[in-house]
Amino acid sequence: MLFFQLQKEHTIPLYEQLYIGIKNTIINNQLVVGARLPSKRELAEFFSISQTTVELAYAQLMAEGYIISRPRIGYFVEEIDALPFRENVAAKIDFQQTSQQIEYEIDFSSAKIDEDAFPFTVWRKYAKDVLDTPFKHLLQTGERQGELALRIEIANYLHQSRGIKCNPEQIVIGSGTEQLLPMILKLLGNDVLLAFENPGYSPIPRHQLSQLAIPIAVDADGIVVEQLQKTNANAVYITPSHQFPTGAVLSANRRTQLLKWAAKSADRFIIEDDYDSEFRYIGKPIPALRGLDQNDRVIYLSTFTKSLMPSLRVAYFVLPPTLIKRYQEHFNYYSSTVPRFEQHILAKFMKDGHFAKHLNRMRKIYRKKHDKCIEIFSNHYPEITVSGDAAGTNILIAFPHEKSEQELQKIARQNSIYILPLSNYFLTEQHYPKRTFLLGFGHLLLHEIEQKIHKLMTIWDIPKNE
C-alpha cells in the first residue's frame, strides 16, 4: 500500500519522511480520494516507529488538506485537483544580462562619491557605539516618520546650512528619492499633474511617467517658469540650487515667479530636490527655495547620497505644516524604511558635528578635482565648452563632432569608459547643436583625472593643444 521506506539514520526527521512519502503517494494518485489510511497504531507498527511520529505526519497532512480525520472512524484521502501542466518552458535567463553591473576602467559617472575621503574611523566609532549600547529597544518598529533623534539633527542642519526653519514633526525619513517622490505624489492625490525639468533627473523612470509628466524647458536661469504657467500642471519637481544635469542655478526672479505660481491655488506644490547643494565652489551654497516660501507650497526633498554615501540609503522630505495632518492620515500604515541602527549612527555622527566637518572637507576636495577638470579643458581642448561648473560633482562638456552622442558613447564603452550623454536626461526628443556629455569627477583620484580625460579625448579624436 505504501511504497516507500523510512531511513532512521537520515537527517530528515522520521515524521517528515513519512509525511513526504504519504503526500507523494497521494499526489501520484497511488492513494485514491476517499481511501482510508492506516490507523496511527497500524502505521507505527508497520514502520516500527512511535505513534507520536505518525501523529505529527498526519497532523501536517491534515494542515495542508491532503487528508481529513473523521473522529472515531479514521483518516481519509481528500480530493485534490490535479496540478495544471507546465504550459511552456520558462524563458531562459540571460545570465550575461542579469549578472553584476559591468566594471569600467574609467568611470565618469556623476553618481559616485570620493571613496577615499570618507571618515571611516569616525563612522566606525559611532556605529560601534550604537552596537555597544544595549539595543533591545531598537528591535521593534521605530517611529513612522523616522527616529526623532535623526529628525532633530536634520532640522538643525537645515536651519544652519540651508536657511530652512522646520520642526522634526515636518520631516519624513525614507530610503532614497526614488522611494520618497512616489510617496509625495500619493500625498498630493490622484489628480496630480507633475511637471519636470527637461532635461532633468527623474526618480521615477520615464516610461512610468508617460501619462503623468509634463516636460518644462531649462535654460541658464533654471526652469522656464513662463512655460510652466501655460500648462495645467499642479506640481513641479525641480532642482533649484543646482539643476541636474545642466548645473543652472534658479535665478532670484524665477524663484519668486515660481512661488507666485504655486500660491495661486491651494493644490499647487513645488517639490524642491536639493540633492547636492552642499558642494558649491563660488560663494556659499544657494539658500533653499523652501526658505523663501511663505505659503506652505514647497515640499523640500534631500538625500545623504552625495553628501555622505550612496549605499547608506537615507533621504528625507520636509512637509509644509499644512500637509502634516494629511500625511499622517494617508501614511498611518507606513513606517520608515531605514533601519533604526543606521538612523541612530547618522544622528550621533551629525550631533557631534562630524557631518558639517565632512561637508567642509569634501567641498575642498571636490573643488580641487573640479578646478583640475576646468584647467585641463581650458588648457588643452579649445573646442570643448564647459558649463554647469559652479557646483556638484560633475560638469557638462560640449563640442562639435561629426559622430552622434550615441556613437560617441558606444566608442567610449568599447574602450571601457563610462560616460553619459545629455540626451539621456531629456523627457522629449531634443536637438541641440553640440554633442554634450556629463563628466562626473567626484570619485576620480586627483592625480588620475588628467590622464583619464586625455584618454577619453583621444578615443573621441578631439583636437588637443599641447
Add this chain to the structure above:
Amino acid sequence: MLFFQLQKEHTIPLYEQLYIGIKNTIINNQLVVGARLPSKRELAEFFSISQTTVELAYAQLMAEGYIISRPRIGYFVEEIDALPFRENVAAKIDFQQTSQQIEYEIDFSSAKIDEDAFPFTVWRKYAKDVLDTPFKHLLQTGERQGELALRIEIANYLHQSRGIKCNPEQIVIGSGTEQLLPMILKLLGNDVLLAFENPGYSPIPRHQLSQLAIPIAVDADGIVVEQLQKTNANAVYITPSHQFPTGAVLSANRRTQLLKWAAKSADRFIIEDDYDSEFRYIGKPIPALRGLDQNDRVIYLSTFTKSLMPSLRVAYFVLPPTLIKRYQEHFNYYSSTVPRFEQHILAKFMKDGHFAKHLNRMRKIYRKKHDKCIEIFSNHYPEITVSGDAAGTNILIAFPHEKSEQELQKIARQNSIYILPLSNYFLTEQHYPKRTFLLGFGHLLLHEIEQKIHKLMTIWDIPKNE
C-alpha cells in the same frame, strides 16, 4: 546708499554679511531695478574690507540672480518679482497628535517580536566584522536587486526551509512588504486588478486601494478560490502558509485550484506573502505555494520582520524566471533600498547558520507562549473560542458580548491595553456573530502572559472559571 554695517568679529564671514545686506536691500526695494552697484574697489574701501570679499559677495548675488554684471561697465540690480503675500495662517500642528506613538502598559500587538531572545552578541559580532573589514567598496551604490552575497543566502534558505528552488537572479531585496508590493504591482502593469483576502493584511492602505482591490472571502481552508474565479481579478495577494489574521492554512485542494486559476492566462499572477511561516507549532512549516508552481505564476514575497526583527527593514521577493527580464527593464533605475552594511551583516549571519539556529530557538520560545495562552483560555474562560492557533505569534479570540468590538477596544485603550479587533482587517463591512480580537503574544514575557490576559478579561467582564 547701503544702510547696513559689517561686524568684523562676527562668526558669519564678512562676504556673507555683505551678501545678506545687499540682498535684503534689494528685496526691500531700497535698491531699485537697474540701479548700479558700487564697483568692487569702491565697496571695499567703503567698508574697509578686501576686494576679494566683495567679489565673493557679488558672485553669490549673481549666482542667485539678484544682480548682473555688464563687463567693463559694472554691476546692476536685476528685476525680481515681489514675493507673494502669505495668504493664510498655516494650519496649527497638533503636537498631541504628531508626537511619538503612545506606549501601552499591556500590548497585545501582533506585530512585535520577542526582544529578549534576540541573539545580541552574535549579531554584534557580525556587525563589527563588517565594520572592521575595510569598507571602502561598500560606500557606492550596490547591486540593484540587492547584494549578491545576501541573495545567495536567501536562495539557500528558501531551498532548504521553504521548498523553493530559485537562483539569486530571481531575488529582489527591499525595505519591507509595504515598499515591495507596489513595485510588484507596477511590474504587473497598469491594468492589474488585484484581489485581496478579506479579512487580510494590506501592505497598501485601504483607502488607497478603493478602486483597485477586489475582496475575496476567507474560510477555514484559506481564501475561497471559487469566489476569486468569478471576478475579473488578474492578480491575487495571499498569505497561504498562515493566513493573516485568521490563521487558516490554504488547503491542498485550494492550492491546486489557485494554481489552475493562474495558469489559465498569461497575465494572471499569485503574490504569495510568506511573512511568518517559520513559526509553526504542529508539524513542520507548510511548504510554500511557490514550490508547487510549475507555470511561473507565483511571485513569492517574504520578510525578516517576524523572523529576525522589524527594525531591520529587510524583505524580498522571488520572481518567476519569465518576469526577470521585464523587471530589469522596468526597474533599471532602482537600486535596493536596504543599506549595504545591513545586507552584508545579514548575509554573514545567515551563512554561518545563525539564522536557522535562531528560527529553531524562537519556534520553541513562541510555542511556550502560545501554549500558555491556549491553556489560560481553555482553563478559565469557557466563553472564549480560540482559533488561528497553529502558527505565528498571535491567536484569535472570539466571544459573545453585549458591547461592540469598537466599545471593547475603547475600554481596553482606557485601561492602557492595546488590542485590535478582527473588523480592522476587513476590506468590506462584515457581520459575524461573535466579538473577535487578535491577541499577539510574541513579545510578552512568558511569566506575565497569564496576568495580562486576566487583566483584559476582567476589564471586559468576561466570566472566569477558577
